Amino acid sequence: MASLYVHVPFCVVKCGYCDFNSYVVDDEGVHDRFLRAIERELAVSWPRGVRPVSVFFGGGTPSLLSPERFAQLLGIVDARVGLGDCPEVTFEANPESLTREKAEIARDHGVRRASIGVQSFHARHLEFLDRAHDAAGAEAAFAALRAAGFDNLSLDLMFGVPGETLVEWQQDLDRALQLGPDHLSCYNLTFEPGTKLTHAMQRGEVEPNDEEVDRAMFLHTRERLQAAGFEAYEVSNFAGAGGTCRHNDHYWLQGDYVGVGPGAASHMAGVRWTNLKPVDAWADAVLAGLPAAGSAETLRPRQRVAEALWLGVRRAAGVDLAALEARLELPVREWFAPVIAPQVEQGLAEYDGVTLRLSAAGLLLADYVSGALLAAG
Ligand SMILES: C[S@@+](CC[C@H](N)C(=O)[O-])C[C@H]1O[C@@H](n2cnc3c(N)ncnc32)[C@H](O)[C@@H]1O
Ligand code: SF4
CATH class of the missing domain: 1.10.10.920 (Arc Repressor Mutant, subunit A)
Structure with a gap:
């Protein structure tokens, strides 16, 4: 009973706050090599025909791949695990690259759930966060996925952006709710070590929000979303009509999971391993038939x-x-x-x-x- 995670490590921009394993790579030759390596890695790490508890295409930005390559990625995974039979299949979509065509491609491959990276509806906060889209783009992505037949849509939002007021966050939540999402993730912006944002803070160029304001935003989030019928089932996650995210719940309950792609982590019965992070190093290893893990540990x-x-x-x-x-x-x-x-x-x-x-x-x-x-x- 394991879940499958597929990591797509490419982004249009590297957001200043983000420490996920993602890179700005628009060379489609690299995308093609990534797809060949995913197919190889899946063939050795996931037994054909075994149904995963859940499948999650995350990133990075899965929706950034061209329509042909996006279809190829889904086809590779579908051939291995049978996406149409999986209880939950999710992909992460960014507003700047999600199109109606890609939404339909995903749906046709058995994907029924999408998580859209909205973060904020305020232009100045989106700009501060280096996001490559505006509020209208996020709403258009939501509409495109709904029109393609997705009945389980989640939004990622962030609060506590430096300079953000409680009123602005209240407006963000209201605007998100107006879309009618089935699930929401609301994260307090974290200053991750080594990111551009954290370096700017260390140089004194950026000041974190007042903790009291962040706390008020956190409490408002729970009150507002609970009043709107959402269940606060985890500190940052709220289940509406789409229910909880099975993939994350499985992870939080310490279930087994296999991760494929650069930097992806796997866990099986107390043994954990993490793939090489750089796209080239990971693809070199996989395509040479060598293990892709850069580190492994057996948990005491x-x-x-x-x-x-x-x-x-x-x-x-x-x-x-x-x-x-x-x-x-x-x-x-x-x-x-x-x-x-x-x-x-x-x-x-x-x-x-x-x-x-x-x-x-x-x-x-x-x-x-x-x-x-x-x-x-
Ligand atoms: C790593 S991203 C991948 C999805 C997609 N590329 C995007 O940007 O929406 C997943 C989510 O993690 C959250 N996130 C990433 N870095 C964060 C940070 N430093 N603090 C709080 N939330 C963060 C964002 O809400 C983001 O949507
Ligand atoms: S937040 Fe998303 S879009 Fe921004 S760099 Fe990280 S993975 Fe890429």
Whole structure:
């Protein structure tokens, strides 16, 4: 019971905040070589005919490929796993490259869910974030996917952009809801080490938003989306008519997954490996019939538990430690009760001896709580 992740590492621009493995490459020869390598890697890493729990085409920007190459990519994966039979198949679409033609190609290959990278509807914030589209482009991408028959559309939004006001974020959420999405992901902008944005902050050219404003945005997001009928099933994720994202839920529940493409990570029963990150190095290895993994590690038993708690505590349902004990056959509660106790004492977590959850106060400090659990591994 594994999920499949396919990483498409190309983007139109490299957004200043982004530390994902993505590159600006418009040489279509590189795209062709990427497709040949994906086919090879899939042939060795995914058994033909085995149905994945979910498939996710992420990036980077899968929608950036030309219509012919996009169809080729979907055809390669479809031939291996039978996309039409998979319970959930998602692709990430960016407004600047998604067209009605590509939406129809995806639909014809059994893709039923798309996640659109909107981030903001305000021109000045889109510009600050280096996005290659405007608000109208995001709305047009949404309309094109709906017109092609997609009935499960998710939007990615970001709040806490330097200089952004609470009112602007409220407007963003309202405008997103007007589209009628089936799922929403709302992320607080993070200053990731090594990014252009973080360098600008270190030089004093950019100042992060006031933490109080970010907190108000976070709380407003939950209130507004819950009032609109969305379920806050994870700190940053909201399920509407489309339900939860099965692919992410499987990952948060520490399920097995195979990742193909440069920099893609895989996890099988406590063993994790990550592909070489540069597109050339990854493709060289795969096309020479060599392993594409650049690193691998076997998680120590205590580390496995810590990761399960780190990922699971962000879900509204929390983590069932008794179920975790049964699954991993490890003394989870004996090991982690002393780690959980101070979180409960500080009022950040709730624990009844079986289920561990974030409290209302802990939700605002989810990274701190989950980080403490991970560090105890
Ligand atoms: C890596 S992107 C890939 C999808 C697509 N290329 C796009 O730009 O929308 C996935 C999502 O992660 C979020 N993201 C990326 N970097 C982030 C950061 N530093 N802080 C908060 N959210 C971030 C954005 O909302 C983005 O849509
Ligand atoms: S946020 Fe998306 S479009 Fe921007 S660089 Fe990262 S992967 Fe590419």
